[in-house]
Structure formats: structure tokens, C-alpha cells
Amino acid sequence: MGTQSVVDRFTERDWASGTDGTVRFALVGLGWWTVDVVIPAIEQSTHCETTALVSSSQEKADRLADRHDVDAAITYDDFHDGAATDTYDAVYVGTPNAYHLEYVETAADLGKAVLCEKPLEATVERSERLVEAAEAADIPLMTAYRMQTEPAVRRAKELIEDGFIGEPTHVYGNNTQPILEMNPDPDQWRLDPDVTGYGTSVMDLGIYPINTARFLLERDPVSVSARMDSSHEAFENVPDQTATYTITLEGDLPLVCTTSQHAQQDTQLKIIGTEGTIELAPAFHGEATLHLSSGSLRATVEDTDYGAVEEMREEFDYFADRVLSGESIRPDGRHGLADMRTIRAIHEAAERDEPVTI
Template structure:
């Protein structure tokens, strides 16, 4: 059995030399408060270009963070500062990811795209095609993949700590209207977010992290969604739940809501033991391990969202510089998009949908 607390936290690391210069596209709070400090702290990474709809905003943030280039979206598409960056980090509303990734691919730049990859399966397929046709690296920014607690849980599952996986329960919820008190925000606009809100933004965490942990994909889903609050009138999933059947007959229940108390956890139960991540997706991810009379809690001090982002950028830069295979790549992200589409289809029809 693998040791429970002593392990290599960056087991993905390979020899790499050089620096990946990033253009950051979309300067919302996630980029400015988390991504920029993460890049500054990461190995082999540097922010050299900021891209925003507002030249004033881009310039002000660039001055505050000593970034040499600040351009608008139009200037970016026209090729401004294209010699000043090697890769883009796309953190705009979902429905704009394709446009910025296509331009990056045309200029031969590597693409790190926030999840979910796009607003619809069709647009996500075009994004993947653009990167493949121009032979540029593409990674979907699932930061949980480089979280030490998640990676350790994956190793333990592979090593048989819980026996054969049997069931999974995941939840991700937050009070979005308290966090951003604007009912017209983009996450509640289906033209910008895609099929819905809670599942696209939050539910994806439980689903994708389970895929990563089990190295398996769902084969069927039955989902239910409701919206009653007036701010959610244009999206179907103020509250969402789903039952998945994964390969090897593993069953998963997942819930998500943009209008509930902040809560994130993921629990994997097997024939011999159990692994629980709580909090799982926001805050410091902590492992709770149980098997028979054994009960162990493994804490990871300082591993919060910003540190997860640092690990994510370090991983991406390492792969770009070394030429090693990237995970999660475009095909991995497309699988999630098809899972999301099936969930919304299932909820609309109130029927089981095969994947």
C-alpha cells in the first residue's frame, strides 16, 4: 500500500528550460486576483500581454503589475503584440473562448482555455479543430488535476486503497448573487454561459474530477433541474441533480446550485474503503481517508485556488517547453462538453440519456 502522507507533489514534472510568455485574455477578478499572482509565482511563466475590451482597464492593470503590453480585443485579433507572447490564457465568458483560441492558433500560440471549453459542443469542436489544424498545444484549465490532494487520491484509488470503486457523491454550490450582486451577470445569460449556469460553472467540477480520479467516463445520465428565483429565469438549472452510471458500473450522484450556501465536497466509496475531499473545489482541499478501523486526515497547507492555479500554469508551461503530452487536452474537454449537453437534454426530457 502506498504511504498516505509522504509523496511527490509534482509527479508530472519533467526537465524543461525557458519561459512561456502569456497573454491573458479577459481581465475579470479570476484573472487579476488569482491567475496573475499564480503566474508571477510559477516557474517558467511570465505575463507579458494583457487583453481587455477596455484599453483603459488593460493599461491600468498593466501599470499596476508591471506588464509591458496592454491591448484591446480588436488589436489582439489584428495581431498586435503577437511577438510578445508564446501562449494565451483565455478567461472570458464561455461563448467567447472559440474566437480568442482561433486567433491564437492562427498566430501559432499555445492555448490554455478555462473550463468549460465553450458554450456548446459544436463550438468546442471548432476550437479543438483550430488548434489541431495549426498544430498548437491546447489544454483545458482543470486546476483540480494538479492539486496535490486530488493527485494523491487518484494514486490511492489506483493502488486499491478503497478496493473496487462503487459510488461517488459530489456537490458544488455557491451564492452567486451574494458574491456578484447583479442579476444581469454573464453566468445567468445563456447567450454567454451556454446550456445553463449551475452545471456549466459548478457541476463540471464534480464530474470532471471524478473522471480524473477514476480514469473512467460516464456512459449514461439522468438529470433534473429547476429554476424558481427570478434571476435564474433564463437558465434551467438554479438547482441541479444527476445520477450517472460510469464504466465498470460505478454510480455517481452529483448536485450543484448557484443559489445555495458555499459548499464543495467529493466522496468516493469502494468495496474496502472511502476517500473524501472536503472542501473539494474551493478553499484548501483536504483528504479524509477511511478503511476498516483506519481514519486519517491529510491536510495540504497553503494549497488554495491560487496555489492550484500556480501548479496549473507550471504544468502547462512545462508541457509546452518540453513537448510532452498534455492532459487535459482538447479531446478530454470535448468529452465534458458532451456530458454537459447530455445532462441538459436529460433534464429537459426527464429521461435517461446514453453517452
């Protein structure tokens, strides 16, 4: 596959089944991501519609429902009680990590398909319960890895499969952001271990290079070594203000990652092979850009109009396409559970200061 083909087919929905129809969504958890990114993404989508908003505050749900012309506005308690179930077909769970389980369990009891944000839950054990609840109810469950439907990532995967880089030899990933500049509250949930889970940087940011590398290379983690540090007072309750870890993927392929919630924003993923290199930079927070290198070839493939909203639009339409067609979901619950086991192993390796087998 040549680079011109990548450019020409950049936004192609190679996953589309051609099915028709609409999936109506109840959005659970009305934080900034849901309001500023998810709702606009659904408005842009082909197969999705927001028909219910679910919040801890009835006033907030009513206000946002009126703003976005949504029919149903209910509280969390109403949702658990089965209110407004005739208004939606699927549930998007966008609450903080430690609350995913209860809403997926209720959605499963109600027979509704679920698109659940990543990481899947706060711990491996709770993630297992979440996946088992969905499987017992036989409902579709997708872990919300938007990078798997991001066009730059899908084109990169095609190039790798076509042999553009030859045999992969090394993978490097980084994902950092200044969380205290984004939200100066030291009591925010991402710094609360009871809500975020094992930590903050790997759970929230490090999961991106882990999962995107798994998707691109179709290799799973085998073992991991890691170092972590938390020196700023706001991070005193979590172990990973910064984290560095090396994952050995299947085939003895090293994936070296750095991540921090207290650094300048920077995202990249670089895959080096025997014949070429593919790099995503920026990679994980909108406007993913491909940098290609092989022999004398140097090329950059980007679409600067393709931001976070468009990434989520593709994710929602992919999920709806699978629900409507009945075809299998690639990043399902078991896929998300595998990442949770890897994240737990990263934290164990850092705590024990020795490699951990996954």
C-alpha cells in the same frame, strides 16, 4: 501506499519533466479571476511569466499592466489583429464561455499555445470548432482543469490506483455557491444563456465533480438522468438554479451529483469502495482536504496554505512544462469536449425527464 507517504509527498510535482525555460503568457479577459488569482499564480510559478494583458478596455489593460509590471497592454481588436505577438508564447483565455472560440481561433492562427478555461465553450458545437481549430494549427491546447494538478487530488488518484479503497462502488459529488451574494447583479453573464451556454449551475459548478471523478477513476460517462429547477426570478432564463443528476460511468459505476448557484457554499467529492473511502471536503475552491477511511484507519491530509492561487500556479506550471518539453497534455481539448457532451446530455435528460445515452 501508506497515508504517511501521502503526507510526505503531498506537494510533489510528479508530472514535472525537469525541463528548463519560461513560457510568456498573454492573458485574455481581465475579470476578477484573472486579476486576483491567475496573475498572482503566474508570479509564483517556476516556468511562466505574464507579458501581455488583453481587455475590451485599453484603459483597464494599461492600468493593470502598470500595476503588475507587464510590458504589453492591448485590446481584443488588437489581439485579433496580431498586435504584440513577439511579446508572448502562449494565450490564457479567461473570458466568459461563449467568447472562448474566437480567441482560441486567433491564437491558433498566430501559432500560439492555448490554456483555455473550462467549460471549453458554451455549446458542444462551438467546442468542436475550438478543438478543430487548435488541431488544424497543431498548437498545444489544454482545458484548464486545475483540479488535475491539485496535490490532494493527485495523491487521491495514487491511493485509488494502489487499491486503498478496493473496487469503487459509488461516487458522490456536490458543488454549490450563493452566486447572488457573490455578485448581486441579476444581469451577470452566468445567468445569460447566450453567454453561459446550456445553463448556469452544471456548466459552472457541476463540471468539477464530473471531471475530477473522470480523472481520479479514469472512467468516462456512459449515460445520465437529471432533474433541474429554477424558481428564483434571477434564474428565469436558465434551467438549473439547482440540478441533481446521476451519471453512469464505465463499469456501471454511479456518480450522483448535486449543484446549485443559489445555496450555501459547499464542495465535496466522495468515492466509496469495497475496502475504503476517499473524500475531498472541501474539494473544488481551494484548500482541498483529503479524508481517508479504510478498516480501522481514519486520517485527514490537508495543507491549509494551498488555496486557489497555488492550484492555478500548479496548473500553469504543468502547462508550461508540457509546452517546453513537448510532452502530451492530459486534459487536452478532446478531454474538455467530452465533458461538454456530458453536460449537454444532463440538460437533455432533465428536459426530456428520461435517461440519455452519451
